[in-house]
Amino acid sequence: MAQQTYATETHSGGSPDRRGSRLRRLTSGWGEGRGPWRRGLIVAALALAIALVTILHAQIPNSIGNLGSLNETFLPWLGVFVPLLFLLAVIRKSGTALIAVMVPAIVWVNLFGGLLTDKGGTGGDVTLVTHNVNAENPDPAGTARDLAASDADVVALEELTARDVPVYERALAGAYPHHSVQGTVGVWSKYPLSATAPVDIKLGWTRAMRATVTTPYGKIAVYVAHLPSVRVKLNAGFTASQRDESADALGAAIREEPLAKTALLGDLNGTMNDRSLNAVTAQMRSTQGAAGNGFGFSWPASFPMARIDQIMVKGVEPVSSWTLPRTGSDHLPVAARIQLRAS
Secondary structure, rough: HHHHOOOOOOOOOOOOOOHHHHHHHOOOOOOOOOOOOOOOOOHHHHHHHHHHHHHOOHHHOOOOOOOHHHHHHHHHHHHHHHHHHHHHHHHOOOHHHHHHHHHHHHHHHHHHHHOOOOOOOOOOOOEEEEEOOOOOOOOOOOEEEHHHHHHOOOOOOOOOOOHHHHHHHHHOOOOOOOEEEOOOOEEOOOEEEEEEOOOOOOOOOOOOOEEEEEEEOOOEEEEEEEOOEEEEOOOOOOHHHHHHHHHHHHHHHHHHOOOOOEEEEEOOOOOOOOOHHHHHHOOEHHHHHHHOOOOOEEEEEOOEEEEEEEEEOOOOOOEEEOOOOOOOOOOOOEEEEEEOOOO
16 A cells, blocks of 8 residues: 655744644545535535524424424524534535535524624613513512613513512512513502503413503503413424414403503513514514514523514614522523614
8 A cells, every 4th residue: 555645844943834734634535535516415414403493493294293483493503513523524525515504504693693793883762671470480589680780661560479579579579560461460660650451362361461651752562472381292293273362362451552662571482583472573563673682582591492572563663681689589580672762
């Protein structure tokens, strides 16, 4: 067998050019055997499959285990596979795979690249905060103090229990003289509230409400909602039918809202990509998408993977949006600054 030798390049100073040697070792074999265009076909196929699942997510049916909604809930995370496939393409020394990997990369950047920039601005009139405080929160008083420290003008809370409501009322009374609790949701405000009432989202108990907040810059209708939870089961897939029915009812209530300026705060147990929330998302803007910095994932608090806690608006302009530090809940609080006055 002929022995393969490598020439050693030297700098003008006489030292070996090790970087050149590494590059030759990395690229050696690209023209050998099956060739760079015939290797790595499985990697290329996986890359193209991820691109199709990403760009055609709305076409994946929900008829089987709500697979479409499950995919849309974690859709941005498909981008994690791109660098892994790129590495495999390099290891396989496959030109075909390298080109194929570019397809999901371009698709992902087209869909989510805009979320990687900071779109937040300065100014604004009113700061809103929403937080699922968790019924099993071990420190509701501490959570309330953290929320008061945010200096928000309006705070919406979800998953309130009869046991903990007095705790939140006492802790928030100094900063928020106006509040209303309806069932398991509530709103605390620095400005007067009126027309507070539960909103029927077809559950049989109250997990949504509406209030008019009269600010120095005009009135705004504030909806607070906690849509039913979803579950992933091996025998049933992504079970979300009750959540979807409640979303339709909530969307219908917001559609009939007489005030032009409206905000929805709450835990929707779904992301803006989930087509099952279309009754709501089609008529409102996400403050995170319009004025956020990054994805703003809010759940689970220990390692956020999805933005299921939302602040959405219509008739007003989002200025900035962000998440707040972790409290005793399994969700992160989310905040937004909006402008009510005409610019």
